[in-house]
Amino acid sequence: MDKQRCVVLGGGGFIGTHLCDSLHRRGVTVRSFGRNQPLREIKGVEWVKGDFTDEVAVANAVGGCEVVYHLIHATTPATANLEKVEDVQRSVVGTIKLLDLCVSLGVEKIIFVSSGGTVYGVNQNIPLSEEEPTAPISVYGTNKVTIENYLRVFYHVHGLEYYIARVSNPYGSLQNGLKNQGLIPTAARNIINDDSINIFGDGSNVRDYLYIDDLTDFLVKLLDYSGQQRVFNxxxxxxxxxxxxxxxxxxxxxxxxxxxxxxxxxxxVPSNVLSIDRAKNELDWFPRTSFDDGMDKTIEWLTQNL
Amino acid sequence: MDKQRCVVLGGGGFIGTHLCDSLHRRGVTVRSFGRNQPLREIKGVEWVKGDFTDEVAVANAVGGCEVVYHLIHATTPATANLEKVEDVQRSVVGTIKLLDLCVSLGVEKIIFVSSGGTVYGVNQNIPLSEEEPTAPISVYGTNKVTIENYLRVFYHVHGLEYYIARVSNPYGSLQNGLKNQGLIPTAARNIINDDSINIFGDGSNVRDYLYIDDLTDFLVKLLDYSGQQRVFNxxxxxxxxxxxxxxxxxxxxxxxxxxxxxxxxxxxVPSNVLSIDRAKNELDWFPRTSFDDGMDKTIEWLTQNL
Structure with missing residues (x-):
């Protein structure tokens, strides 16, 4: 069999850079596409610079690849509510055009990084399984659900295979907290700089944290998965x-x-913890890094790189 | 108490015209907004002509109203898949702008006509309750779900009250079948004109039909409802x-x-029948017109008006 060829859209960011690295080390031919310079250059990974709203650039990035990892979202959970229409235009419409492209270019599979922290909304059935209804209370979560729905539509209408990763809060090296995203680097930076940390509410909100190496392990497992489940926490x-x-x-x-x-x-949302039983059963995946170990490594990287 | 003031967006169409009539007869002050001439003029109902994508026209229509009925969708279930981006632009982005307007103009409540036939997707738990996850397989259904999600977001962020009516297939007088929508008028017209009827599949697909007077009765009941349920089949x-x-x-x-x-x-979808227990319990509503009676009246109207 030929080597698999993947493109990682959003490959220059925190998750994307780690994912390109993992895929490349696994022997996959990797192209990385993004708007800004990648956080780290990876030798052997082709870097293509471009904007997600530029259809020609996206077509050039996707062309020749069997698998598309889609990690691009135009906004962050914190900013999407302030840029509602822009987020629809860039994230949702951009993805619809991407899916049309995938069909016409013969892409076999698309793996989409969705948001486990926002798509379920306010739901007391913690830990949340993938069977829970989606009920987002944020623009960011709404647009993630919309894209998930379009993936289902394209599968039914065009047979485009898809898998959805509803990811919790990833953390680890390369996440510098400069984009108003990531509690851990943001808080660490502020503590180091003697700045105060903004806490919305009393700080009792519960979130689910996933160490970056476990996330890339998970995303790489989806490359070979061809089972019936479409959505994984x-x-x-x-x-x-x-x-x-x-x-x-x-x-x-x-x-x-x-x-x-x-x-x-x-x-x-007040509380969000994801059930990961489906990924354990179907993908034989579980997070190998304890929170304590992950925090040790992350804070060490942050103290050396902030 | 002052008379309630409502605007019906899409008030000139099949459902909208009947709804304006019912609201007006109930003593509500009604404004009707739409792009084309209304199917029937109703004395005492103010008609405002305008396009849903024209923000000034929509603002003028909504201004001064406590309640907004939102019946506008840019496409039909049959055409939305061919006009994906346009449907997002007009139906979804148009509704986001409408919701911003409702907040700034002090609207108290918005009642949205969603699609019971498409939002649930392929689901064997017939009859489908409102608790079933949404999983649309069509562009039309996806964009309806997206709008439902935005209503939830606006409620959480801005306190805009909302109720969602997931309506099955309405039928009755004034539905002329000219817009590629409505099996009953389309089939009746073709039989009368000796034209053949296009059937997609073997004709065993099951659908849920609701007589128009029962639907307007239902929508009028939502005017006074202020309970905790947000979504009704x-x-x-x-x-x-x-x-x-x-x-x-x-x-x-x-x-x-x-x-x-x-x-x-x-x-x-192969089969779609809606559970209406929630509306029975919460709104004291049920369809009073049997399928046989509804068909008698509808075919009588069609034979006289086609």
Whole structure:
């Protein structure tokens, strides 16, 4: 069999760079596509610079690949509510055009990184299984669900194979927290710089954290999966409150954080922990890195690279 | 208390015209907004002509109203798959702009007509309750779900009250079948004109039909509802196959149909019947018109008006 050829859309970002690295080391031919310079260059991975809204650039990136990893979203969970129409135009319409392209270029499979933290909305059935209804309360979550739905439509109408990874909060090296995304690097930077940390609400909100190496392991497993399940949660298997996470950083930095409590944001769900039983059963995957080990490595990287 | 003031967006169409009539007769002050001339003028209902993508026209239509009925969708279930991006631009982005307007103009409640026939996708748990996950396999259904999600977001972020009516296939007078929508008028017209009827698949697909007077009764009930349920199915309470429906028309026209069987369309679900228990319990609503009575009245109207 020929070597598999993949393109990673959004390959220059935090998840994308790690994913390209893992795929490349596994022997896959990898092309990486993104708007900004990649966080780290990977020898042997072809880098293609371009904007997701530029159809010709996307066509050039996708052409010749059997598998497309789609990691691009135009906004972050924190900013999407302020850019509603723009997020629809860029993330949703951009993806519809991408899917049309995938059909016409003969792509075999698309793997989409969705958001386990936002698509379920306010739901007490923790840990959340993939069978729970989607009920987002944020623009970001809504547009992720819309893209998931379009993937199902394209599969039914055009036979385009798809798998959806509903990812919790990934953390680890290369996540620098500069894009208003990622509690761990943002909080660590502020503690190091003696800046206060903005906490929306009382800090009891529970979130699910996944170490980056476990996430890339998960995404690589989807490359060979061809079973009937289409949607998989990818989480760390346990919940941590915001205050617990900050405490874990303080311990490792040996320095106290200064907290600035702000009003809760109406689009934040109170609690989110993902069930990962399906991925365990179908993909033989589970997160190998404990929260303590992952935090050790992450804070070490952050202290050396911030 | 002052008289309630409502605007019906899409008030000139099949459902909208009947709804304006019912609201007006109930003593509500009604404004009707739409792109084309209304199917029937209703004395005492203010008619405002405009396009849903014209923000100024929509603002003028909504201004001064406490309640907005939103019945506009840019495409039909049959055409949406051919106009994917246009449907997002007009139906989804148009609705986001409408919701922003509703917030800034102080609208109290929005009632959205969604699609009970498409949002659930392929699901064997017939009759389908509102608790079933949404899993559309068509562009039309996807964009309806997206709008439902945006309503939830606006409620959480801005407190805009909303209710969603997942309507099955309405039928009755004024539905002329000219817009490629509505099996009953389309089939009746073709039988009368000696044209063959296109059937996608073998005709065993089961659908849920709701007589128009029962639907407007349902939509009017949502005007005064202020309970915790946000989503309601509105269906006839039973399923009919396409062949059963055509047979019912043949009986009343006393003339055989000529059927032309075409390949199934990949975006058609095999079976769809809605559970209406929630509407019975919460709204004290149920369809009062039997399928036989509804068909008698509908075919009588069609024979006189086609």
């Amino acid at each position: 990818a989480g760390g298997g346990q919940g941590k409150s915001i205050l617990e996470v900050i405490n874990a950083i303080e311990l490792r930095l040996n320095k106290k954080a200064r907290l600035r409590h702000l009003a809760s944001r109406p689009f934040d | 509105a269906g006839g309470g039973q399923g009919k196959s396409i062949l059963e429906v055509i047979n019912a028309i043949e009986l009343r026209l006393n003339k055989k149909a000529r059927l032309r069987h075409l390949a199934s369309r990949p975006f058609d």
